[in-house]
Amino acid sequence: xxxxxxxxxxxxxxxxxxxxxxxxxxxxxxxxxxxxxxxxxxxxxxxxxxxxxxxxxxxxxxxxxxxxxxxxxxxxxxxxxxxxxxxxxxxxxxxxxxxxxxxxxxxxxxxxxxxxxxxxxxxxxxxxxxxxxxxxxxxxxxxxxxxxxxxxxxxxxxxxxxxxxxxxxxxxxxxxxxxxxxxxxxxxxxxxxxxxxxxxxxxxxxxxxxxxxxxxxxxxxxxxxxxxxxxxxxxxxxxxxxxxxxxxxxxxxxxxxxxxxxxxxxxxxxxxxxxxxxxxxxxxxxxxxxxxxxxxxxxxxxxxxxxxxxxxxxxxxxxxxxxxxxxxxxxxxxxxxxxxxxxxxxxxxxxxxxxxxxxxxxxxxxxxxxxxxxxxxxxxxxxxxxxxxxxxxxxxxxxxxxxxxxxxxxxxxxxxxxxxxxxxxxxxxxxxxxxxxxxxxxxxxxxxxxxxxxxxxxxxxxxxxxxxxxxxxxxxxxxxxxxxxxxxxxxxxxxxxxxxxxxxxxxxxxxxxxxxxxxxxxxxxxxxxxxxxxxxxxxxxxxxxxxxxxxxxxxxxxxxxxxxxxxxxxxxxxxxxxxxxxxxxxxxxxxxxxxxxxxxxxxxxxxxxxxxxxxxxxxxxxxxxxxxxxxxxxxxxxxxxxxxxxxxxxxxxxxxxxx
Amino acid sequence: xxxxxxxxxxxxxxxxxxxxxxxxxxxxxxxxxxxxxxxxxxxxxxxxxxxxxxxxxxxxxxxxxxxxxxxxxxxxxxxxxxxxxxxxxxxxxxxxxxxxxxxxxxxxxxxxxxxxxxxxxxxxxxxxxxxx
Numbered sequence: 001x002x003x004x005x006x007x008x009x010x011x012x013x014x015x016x017x018x019x020x021x022x023x024x025x026x027x028x029x030x031x032x033x034x035x036x037x038x039x040x041x042x043x044x045x046x047x048x049x050x051x052x053x054x055x056x057x058x059x060x061x062x063x064x065x066x067x068x069x070x071x072x073x074x075x076x077x078x079x080x081x082x083x084x085x086x087x088x089x090x091x092x093x094x095x096x097x098x099x100x101x102x103x104x105x106x107x108x109x110x111x112x113x114x115x116x117x118x119x120x121x122x123x124x125x126x127x128x129x130x131x132x133x134x135x136x137x138x139x140x141x142x143x144x145x146x147x148x149x150x151x152x153x154x155x156x157x158x159x160x161x162x163x164x165x166x167x168x169x170x171x172x173x174x175x176x177x178x179x180x181x182x183x184x185x186x187x188x189x190x191x192x193x194x195x196x197x198x199x200x201x202x203x204x205x206x207x208x209x210x211x212x213x214x215x216x217x218x219x220x221x222x223x224x225x226x227x228x229x230x231x232x233x234x235x236x237x238x239x240x241x242x243x244x245x246x247x248x249x250x251x252x253x254x255x256x257x258x259x260x261x262x263x264x265x266x267x268x269x270x271x272x273x274x275x276x277x278x279x280x281x282x283x284x285x286x287x288x289x290x291x292x293x294x295x296x297x298x299x300x301x302x303x304x305x306x307x308x309x310x311x312x313x314x315x316x317x318x319x320x321x322x323x324x325x326x327x328x329x330x331x332x333x334x335x336x337x338x339x340x341x342x343x344x345x346x347x348x349x350x351x352x353x354x355x356x357x358x359x360x361x362x363x364x365x366x367x368x369x370x371x372x373x374x375x376x377x378x379x380x381x382x383x384x385x386x387x388x389x390x391x392x393x394x395x396x397x398x399x400x401x402x403x404x405x406x407x408x409x410x411x412x413x414x415x416x417x418x419x420x421x422x423x424x425x426x427x428x429x430x431x432x433x434x435x436x437x438x439x440x441x442x443x444x445x446x447x448x449x450x451x452x453x454x455x456x457x458x459x460x461x462x463x464x465x466x467x468x469x470x471x472x473x474x475x476x477x478x479x480x481x482x483x484x485x486x487x488x489x490x491x492x493x494x495x496x497x498x499x500x501x502x503x504x505x506x507x508x509x510x511x512x513x514x515x516x517x518x519x520x521x522x523x524x525x526x527x528x529x530x531x532x533x534x535x536x537x538x539x540x541x542x543x544x545x546x547x548x549x550x551x552x553x554x555x556x557x558x559x560x561x562x563x564x565x566x567x568x569x570x571x572x573x574x575x576x577x578x579x580x581x582x583x584x585x586x587x588x589x590x591x592x593x594x595x596x597x598x599x600x601x602x603x604x605x606x607x608x609x610x611x612x613x614x615x616x617x618x619x620x621x622x623x624x625x626x627x628x629x630x631x632x633x634x635x636x637x638x639x640x641x642x643x644x645x646x647x648x649x650x651x652x653x654x655x656x657x658x659x
Numbered sequence: 660x661x662x663x664x665x666x667x668x669x670x671x672x673x674x675x676x677x678x679x680x681x682x683x684x685x686x687x688x689x690x691x692x693x694x695x696x697x698x699x700x701x702x703x704x705x706x707x708x709x710x711x712x713x714x715x716x717x718x719x720x721x722x723x724x725x726x727x728x729x730x731x732x733x734x735x736x737x738x739x740x741x742x743x744x745x746x747x748x749x750x751x752x753x754x755x756x757x758x759x760x761x762x763x764x765x766x767x768x769x770x771x772x773x774x775x776x777x778x779x780x781x782x783x784x785x786x787x788x789x790x791x
Contacts, residue, residue: 454752458726461751462679464770469681472688546729550680622680625702 036169039074043175046074050179054186060194063186071158071179075172078162082147082183085156141168145176149188158183212313214290217297219306222247222265234290234313236283247309250280252287268294268307277314289318341415341436344422347393347429362415362438364407378403378412385417392419392432401439414440459502466549467495477613494556497523498549510542510649513592516552517577524559526568526575533568537579541592542649547627551646554623557615558596558642567598567639574599581648589647598639619644668781669694674721676700676707676735677749678728682769686722686776693777704730711738720784721746722776725757725766736761745783747776 053066068080143160158180207215207228214234217226224247227239235242235250242249248261255261255278267274277291292311299305335342335356341363344354350370355363366372377385381402388400397420406413417436424430470491478484497519501511517535526533543551559568567573575598582591616633619642623629629646673695677683683700690697698716701707704727711718721739723732725748732748739746748757748766757766765779 454756458751461769462682465682465751466679468770469679469685472685473681476688553681618680625683625700626678626680 039167039169040171043074043171046070047175047178047182050182054182060187060190063190064183067158067179067183071160071176074175075160075163076167077143077160077164080161081159083156083159085154143173143176145173145180147180147184147187149184149191155184155187214292214309214311214313216247216250216309216311217306218247218309220304222261222307224249225306234282234288234311235280241283247307252279252281264294265307268296269304272296280311287315288313289315339438341417341438342434343436344431344433347421347432350389353431359436361408362404362406362413362436376404376407378405388417388419389432392421393429395421395423395429397421413438414443463495463499463549467492470495473614490560491553491556493523494520494553495549498552501552502545502548510545510651511548512539513537513541513543513579513594513648514539516543516548517555520552520555520559524556524563524568526559526563531574533575533577535577537577538581541579541581542651543592544647544649547646547648550618550622550626551644554615554618554644557613557618558640561613561615561640562598565601565604567601570601573601573639585647587647590650591645592648594644594646596640596642596644598641601639603635603637603639668777670696671719671780671784672696672698672717673780674698674701674707674710674718674723674746676704676721676727676732677724678702678726679724682724682771686771689774690722690777690780695777695780701727703728704732704735707732707735708738711735711742711744718742718744720744720780722780723748725750725752733758733761736764745780747779747783749776 050067050070053063053070064082068082072078072080141163143163145158145160147155147157149155158176160176207230210230211233212230214231215226215228216224216231218224224243224245227237227242231242232238246261248256251261260278264274264276273296274294275292277289279287280290282288290311291314292309295308295310297305297308335354338356339358341358342354342356343352343359345352352367352370352373355367360367363373363376374382374386384400385402388398391398397418399416399418401414401416403412404415405411415436416439417434419432419434421429422431422433471488474484474488474491478487498516501515501519514535514537521533521535562568562575567575575596577594577596579592579594582593585591619631619633623631623644623646627646629644631645632641632643634641668690671694673690675683675686675690675697677686677700680702683702687697687700698710698718699706701710707723707727711721718739721735721744723736723739723746725732736746736748746764748761748764749769749771750757750766751769757764765783767776767779
């Protein structure tokens, strides 16, 4: 294959004349021989059509297809192709992008297009040259004219086959080159348009799909000019509602008061961009947290054009964070305020990960040391505490008790711990947690309650036995049922009064003698007149609780007898009860000495009515028997004289000694 | 009148340990009513032990209040057991609180029914008689 200069031609081209060429081509039956003038006119008409075509616009494909058509018609040639040279790697490749044929049959098959194209591009300096290649000499040829873009960049080429060389003239070559020039410019313009359109489309797609981002443009006065779909999705306003409003609309009212909108613009103007993260106002009045930037827009000359805001809606993230912080704060407050001992340890190392103030109060602040914790437990309980922890590490929930020497005062406290495993996602014990409670008082109360309940039961059963025995005794000494009824009811009343006194007692408290005698005399309705009754003796002589009931019943019998036959039955008579306290008697115990003295009583003449009976028996037998008392019971000429000495509570001593 | 089974306590010597005078008296009366000869009553553990240890009087059986003036009666019970003398407990406490060695000893919870106590004493004495 040979190359040719643009105007060069193979032998035989110049010699060909128009008329002859038409006949010489002998291509097809449809070909009409035309002369040079006609060809010229046809070329000119084609060029005009070509210009119109380009002016009409349309896409590249349409223009190139039409161009091939026009060229083929103008040159009366075989197929016309427009091929594009694509640079892939180092080797330029040619590919046909457009082809058109005239309606006539090709005279014969052209050369292999690919091969010739590669051949013509072998050297760069030939890239812009046209070439004519003869087929069968004197008949037809193949013409290739390069298409150059502005800047002489090669786009591709126009390739014409089956050119009837017999009638081909230099001006035909000029025609083809003009076509190539026009195409080059047209292609370039179309390229630019399509590049722009593509970029614009790309931008539009990105912006419209970026719903999580609000993109807002505003002018120099910061009035909103563009409101993209992301902004509408985040803030709620549609473009027609917000465009034209100041961008400060998006700030919370309190932020506006603080002048934040102006400050933001100022930062943007000074720095080029202002970043912030803050709550903004939505159309519905709600708040939305925006992490955003305000970018200042300047013209190429540097003048301020406006602002662009790009922001991301991070409300959910922000709310999650705030929720998390709130949860943590709530938990912190809870653990700080809790009097329970709360802690979390690593299950493998036993390292303390969390401990509340109650924990520190009990175990001290050596929080990093597991051994310090263990040592604060009393030695006998350490093994049990360790065993419990190991069980928790194996996944059990364990409640156990142990005693601890409290850090701040050294007091021994009983702690009840409920320890439980905290599992990781693989259900392995990752941590162990515990809730401990100081149950020292609770345990003491519980054991006291147990004793009290036992005591109460004991006391009640004994009381029932006493009631039964009293009934028996009363029955034995009663002459009639009415007599029994009266005396039994009377004794039950006295028992009830004593029970009332006893039930008032707090644990460990004692009844004093003055209380007991006062209650009994009042209970039987003794006069409070000092001329009739005098009571004298120290207060606060504490009676042993075991002796109260028996003593009370004895006093009751004395008082009942006094009401029936003695000092309280006669106006002129007088009852005096005196008592004294002996802190240390011969046996080392404190004693109470009681003296019951009736004076001025006209004694009954009939022995049947003489006082005594149950009262006398109680004084003379029951008190010595039950209380170890020393007693005397004497009926004098003007009344009863009775003494009772009983041991009393040792706790009386300090109290009474200063009385 | 039908012959009462308690009558078989006639001339039996029964020790009473009961710190509540009224209850002790009542028990004494009831036992005497059915023919028993009452030893005591004793209000304290000391007295009870002394009464058993002295062996001045033969003791055929005993009624022991488990708690005498805030002392447990168990030493006296052990002493009776050692001598092979049958006895029963009376108690104001829950019967479950007794030491296991007394599990076989009959007990009457207060308030006691004297006839029940008498029957129990009689039964205890008779079963001892069969297994001396």
